[in-house]
Amino acid sequence: MLFAGIFEMEKSILNRLLQTPSIAPSFSDPQWDLCLRQAQAANLLGRLHFLLQQHDNLQYLPQRALNHLAAAVLRSNKQHQDIRAEAKRLSSYLTEHGLEITFLKGAAYVLTGIASQGRICSDIDILVNKSQLNQVEQRLEDVGWAPEAISDYDKKYYRQWMHEIPPMIHLGRQTILDVHHNIVPLTAEKLPNAHQLLESRCATDDQQAHYVLSPMDMILHSAVHLFSEGELDKGLRDLTDLDLLFKHYFDDPSLDHCRSEQLFARAQQLNIETSLYYALRYCHQVLKTELPTQCLMQSPNNPIKLLILDYCYQHTLVPYHSSCQGVNFELSCFILYLRSHIKKMPLRLLLPHLSIKWWQRAKKLFVVT
Amino acid sequence: MTLILSTYSKKEFCRLVKTTGLNVKIGPFNIKLTSNVPTFLDNFYFLYSDCAIVGDDQYIDFHICLKPPSIVRRWYRPQVNFFINEFRPFKPLPIDQTMAFFEWGLNWTIAQQALQYLIIHSAVVEKEGKAIILPGMPGAGKSTLCAALVHHGWRLLSDEQALISQDATEIVPLARPINLKNQSIEVIKEFCPDAKFGQIFAQTSKGDICHVKPPVSAIEQIAVNAQPFAIVFPSYEHGLDQTKLTTMAKGETLIELINHCFNYTILGLDGFKRLSTLVENSQCFSLSYSDLNSAISTLDELY
Amino acid sequence: MTIYPAYHKRLKFRPDIAMLYHSFDDGVVLFDPDTSNTTLYHTIVLWLLELTATDEFEQEQVLNRLIDDYKNDDPMELSQLLDRTLNSLMKLGFVQRI
Numbered sequence: 001m002l003f004a005g006i007f008e009m010e011k012s013i014l015n016r017l018l019q020t021p022s023i024a025p026s027f028s029d030p031q032w033d034l035c036l037r038q039a040q041a042a043n044l045l046g047r048l049h050f051l052l053q054q055h056d057n058l059q060y061l062p063q064r065a066l067n068h069l070a071a072a073v074l075r076s077n078k079q080h081q082d083i084r085a086e087a088k089r090l091s092s093y094l095t096e097h098g099l100e101i102t103f104l105k106g107a108a109y110v111l112t113g114i115a116s117q118g119r120i121c122s123d124i125d126i127l128v129n130k131s132q133l134n135q136v137e138q139r140l141e142d143v144g145w146a147p148e149a150i151s152d153y154d155k156k157y158y159r160q161w162m163h164e165i166p167p168m169i170h171l172g173r174q175t176i177l178d179v180h181h182n183i184v185p186l187t188a189e190k191l192p193n194a195h196q197l198l199e200s201r202c203a204t205d206d207q208q209a210h211y212v213l214s215p216m217d218m219i220l221h222s223a224v225h226l227f228s229e230g231e232l233d234k235g236l237r238d239l240t241d242l243d244l245l246f247k248h249y250f251d252d253p254s255l256d257h258c259r260s261e262q263l264f265a266r267a268q269q270l271n272i273e274t275s276l277y278y279a280l281r282y283c284h285q286v287l288k289t290e291l292p293t294q295c296l297m298q299s300p301n302n303p304i305k306l307l308i309l310d311y312c313y314q315h316t317l318v319p320y321h322s323s324c325q326g327v328n329f330e331l332s333c334f335i336l337y338l339r340s341h342i343k344k345m346p347l348r349l350l351l352p353h354l355s356i357k358w359w360q361r362a363k364k365l366f367v368v369t
Numbered sequence: 370m371t372l373i374l375s376t377y378s379k380k381e382f383c384r385l386v387k388t389t390g391l392n393v394k395i396g397p398f399n400i401k402l403t404s405n406v407p408t409f410l411d412n413f414y415f416l417y418s419d420c421a422i423v424g425d426d427q428y429i430d431f432h433i434c435l436k437p438p439s440i441v442r443r444w445y446r447p448q449v450n451f452f453i454n455e456f457r458p459f460k461p462l463p464i465d466q467t468m469a470f471f472e473w474g475l476n477w478t479i480a481q482q483a484l485q486y487l488i489i490h491s492a493v494v495e496k497e498g499k500a501i502i503l504p505g506m507p508g509a510g511k512s513t514l515c516a517a518l519v520h521h522g523w524r525l526l527s528d529e530q531a532l533i534s535q536d537a538t539e540i541v542p543l544a545r546p547i548n549l550k551n552q553s554i555e556v557i558k559e560f561c562p563d564a565k566f567g568q569i570f571a572q573t574s575k576g577d578i579c580h581v582k583p584p585v586s587a588i589e590q591i592a593v594n595a596q597p598f599a600i601v602f603p604s605y606e607h608g609l610d611q612t613k614l615t616t617m618a619k620g621e622t623l624i625e626l627i628n629h630c631f632n633y634t635i636l637g638l639d640g641f642k643r644l645s646t647l648v649e650n651s652q653c654f655s656l657s658y659s660d661l662n663s664a665i666s667t668l669d670e671l672y
Numbered sequence: 673m674t675i676y677p678a679y680h681k682r683l684k685f686r687p688d689i690a691m692l693y694h695s696f697d698d699g700v701v702l703f704d705p706d707t708s709n710t711t712l713y714h715t716i717v718l719w720l721l722e723l724t725a726t727d728e729f730e731q732e733q734v735l736n737r738l739i740d741d742y743k744n745d746d747p748m749e750l751s752q753l754l755d756r757t758l759n760s761l762m763k764l765g766f767v768q769r770i
Contacts, residue, residue: 029428037432037454064399064428071484078635081706321455618698620712627710634708638692641703641710645694 012324014038024057042319045072046118108212115244192270223279256292375418392423396543409467419588486532493526499598510605520561525587537646539594544587546580609659622653690725
């Protein structure tokens with residue numbers, strides 16, 4: 001409880017609003033200004049519009065703010081339209097060649113309408129069977145997709161150690177496609193069985209027949225992506241995705257108990273219980289997501305580690321905007337960065353890898369443009 | 370009394386922009402400007418001196434910052450970065466082009482974010498409450514014609530972006546500095562002896578660039594919208610005998626305008642409806658000219 | 673008279689498209705909400721929309737009506753105009769083959 005007091009001091013105005021929507025009527029124009037700028041930095045402007053609408057709070061905003069939110073919604077809708085068109089092309093073309101793809105993350109949310117509200121999706125992510133990976137790559141290259149221009153070292157990093165091939169870009173449309181063959185890096189300690197994910201996949205409702213992960217697996221993928229991979233600048237955004245995914249999954253209180261059990265069982269089956277635990281814990285702490293009580297009672301064994309992680313996530317699950325940054329933020333980022341890299345690869349691989357990445361970045365500083 | 374930029378001494382202005390930032394009204398937008406680039410601050414103070422200052426209790430639409438990259442490039446071949454809400458959309462440019470960078474950056478920001486307006490890449494001028502939209506590809510001469518018109522009895526709404534309201538019945542003024550390139554600079558210096566010129570930026574990626582300060586009356590009437598009246602596609606043709614104003618069919622005009630419309634696709638059906646209404650309610654022409662006086666009197670005759 | 677290619681048998685305007693147009697003196701502009709594709713067509717499209725927007729139609733029947741309505745025009749030219757227009761409408765997805 002003492003620690004809760006320390007956390008309160010540095011919270012972003014956006015986080016405060018997300019946690020307690022009822023404070024909206026008290027905001028002044030400059031506070032709305034800051035709130036929207038934080039939301040924009042967190043890729044949450046479109047989503048903020050949806051959440052304000054849900055809580056009937058749009059009436060408290062000045063017209064200028066409403067204009068900016070409406071513009072964000074337009075941009076988001078246009079992106080969704082483009083994604084649906086691209087997904088249609090990808091699904092029908094690859095299915096024709098006997099290749100199966102399953103959409104992940106943002107694209108999946110857009111195609112199912114779950115956690116899609118105001119979502120910004122810059123890339124399309126798909127999961128394929130490792131055995132079909134080369135064919136998928138080849139077929140994509142046949143119709144105008146090409147690997148993004150990256151260094152040879154990065155190419156090797158992806159293929160040897162990661163769970164995805166280097167991103168592909170469509171030369172005409174400039175869409176970026178991430179092709180995954182698992183949901184965590186190959187060098188991670190406990191690898192989920194990608195076959196199990198693919199076996200449980202579901203078709204989207206409409207006749208387009210795209211495939212996405214099951215509702216449980218979508219939650220677990222989002223959880224492991226946020227709490228293992230460490231792309232923290234999208235952390236708050238990913239957390240709001242989880243909030244909406246949980247709300248959708250637990251939409252019937254009478255089924256809470258059995259759905260919780262199924263979710264935990266599945267997490268165990270895929271070796272990602274820890275990520276699920278953190279997803280539940282931090283959705284509840286940061287966004288006050290309503291969750292069944294049994295979800296909040298599970299706990300891993302190490303209370304000191306939990307205390308450190310609570311500190312770190314409280315300070316990093318915020319907009320990446322100067323108004324939300326300080327010493328605690330820098331320290332938390334550093335700890336989590338190290339932790340995520342250690343999870344991705346053992347120390348003997350990590351240290352050389354980090355050295356090469358730092359050298360690449362240092363070289364860029366001195367390039368004369 | 371409204372506080373305007375020139376109410377502050379240049380020294381005080383520079384101090385504010387370097388420290389807390391200063392809020393300025395540009396067109397319909399509240400903009401917070403932060404910068405520590407001395408030549409840019411000089412230029413901005415001159416070109417925007419008539420603009421209203423906005424209080425700290427107001428909602429600010431765009432937080433813009435122009436500053437050098439933090440490490441090596443402050444001293445060696447100095448550069449400047451453009452930030453909009455701490456986001457950097459462009460690669461840095463040479464620091465002596467900061468004023469031009471601000472103008473381009475603000476154009477981009479408005480086109481990308483101000484989606485309450487249908488935005489047409491064009492000059493817009495007004496007389497008697499009625500506006501003429503002058504769309505044109507770069508090089509068609511619309512800025513030159515615009516500069517000429519606003520120093521001969523017309524009000525400047527914009528030299529670059531026409532902001533069309535939600536129901537397409539109004540055009541909202543921006544009244545920003547007029548961007549002239551290469552030979553146009555000399556042409557306007559001669560044709561408009563009253564015009565006030567900023568610094569010339571030589572050899573940018575777009576050639577020599579100079580900004581003409583908006584006439585003070587354009588800033589004073591910043592809150593007065595205009596009614597769409599005519600759409601005229603100007604085309605400067607060197608050595609042309611006679612100025613020619615040719616009526617354009619409306620369907621054809623609409624299709625052509627889409628090529629000049631930044632946010633048409635993203636506005637979807639609403640964009641189509643607005644553009645259709647605009648064209649329906651406007652007379653449509655193409656104008657070929659080589660003599661500015663003749664072009665101006667031809668446009669005068671429309672009224 | 674059969675001056676049309678055999679494959680243009682049964683056609684239908686996309687229901688959402690049939691309402692999304694603006695008519696000017698020099699033609700009709702159709703708008704596709706999925707792509708924002710905006711195209712100017714001969715005024716004959718306005719006539720086609722009024723005649724067939726909510727129903728399926730056969731090119732031959734429509735051609736006969738066209739010839740009937742535009743008595744003073746050359747039937748061959750009308751047929752070619754209709755053909756070109758329908759081809760273009762189909763290419764851009766405004767009209768679908770059934």
